Amino acid sequence: MIIGFDVICLCLILLCAILALYIKDLMGAVIVFGAYSFLMCIVWACNAAIDVAFTEAAVGAGVGTVFLVSTVYSTTRVDSFKKNRFITQLLMFFVVCIVGSLLLLTVTDLPEWGDGNAPANAHLSSYYLENSIDDTHVPNVVTSVLADYRGFDTMLETCVVFIAFIAIFAILRVRKSRTNNDETSKIFELLVPSYQKVDSVIIKTASHLMIPFMQLFALYVVAHGHYSPGGGFQGGVILGASLILLAISYDFKKSLNYLSEKKVILLVALGVLIYAGIGVICLFLGGNFLDYSVLSKILPATDSIMARSHAMLGVEIGVALTVMVSMYGIYLCLSSNGRFDKGL
């Protein structure tokens, strides 16, 4: 940990946060917020949280910015303001100052930055570090805690992603009435003959070459999460990002050919089902819910320790499926306003 470098990054982060709130143009604010996320990612890598940095780079800075950009694109980028809210802002500034100074008073009670014997590092986390190899044969402790020791937590977080996806679908998705749509598109063609997306050969070719490697890398991240930074969440988001790239560089028709709307809804449920199903199988074999060690009874040539390692891979695949498809589906909804015809 390089304290000096951290301090510089944190100062830049503050600057980015203030800029993101200050800039009047919404697109500019969103891009500055993307830069903010990338700087955060550096700070987490400095704090030895390499998995979190990976997730932030893929999710927060990558896909999150795409969501924000597509919303600004399909609404408006002008931050129109008629009323002067100066008095409200000043009042809120005083309220926030009072809350902030109360919080700053508690800072004196907290342990120093980087104190290895702080209460947060004492009891449970040291057990995970010291026993992960003996219990599960998984060197990456973050993966073993994520998928095994705290499996309930991760399962319900996956459910939250699933529910958010379903909610966005319910809010935005509209089925267009066919006659109406045909007429408007015909009028458009008559009025503006060249009404279509501007195609760029360079973007198409470059993304065409990149997408297979992105997907291969994502599969590696999912499968190698036991030994290196990565896992279901990160790999799933990279897979989703490759599909989003396809939808951006070509059009929705091409990406929906690969993964249609029906398959999207099926796969997002399948991911949660895989995760919960592994837990239920454990129940049927006589263990507790998500107690993977009993799976050695049905998995060939594995003892109870390796069974936990293998079941973790299955669980990660379930997580990756749900996350991949929900990120892709959320992008499709947000960028086309729920119509699924054309996006960014």
Add this chain to the structure above:
Amino acid sequence: MDYILNHFNYIIVVIIMMLGLWGMLSLSNLVKKLISMAIFQTGIILFYISMGAKKGSSIPIIKQAYDDHHHPIHQTINHIDYANPLTQILMLTAIVVGVATLGLGLALTQRVYSEHKSLNEDEILESLS
């Protein structure tokens, strides 16, 4: 000075959280409000991650030696050598869920825009009344 550097992360956490809170309370644009919400959230994540950091520690992937048959050799592990994995996994899932809920907020914003043709809170209130 030393005291400030040793508690610098907490001070930044408080400032970031208060920036996000101020933005949510006083900015009138809905997208700006959602950005403020995300900034508030990163403040909390920074609090957890910097609590789990240990000076001079490595990332929480255990250096494992194997014998000739690829079985791990038993070794005693000192938890001071590795960063705290528990705070990291809590925040890892929080980031993914945070983006999913941000998407939900953006979807609601788009519906509001298609109803009222504005993202400004005051204008939406006017068209509601």
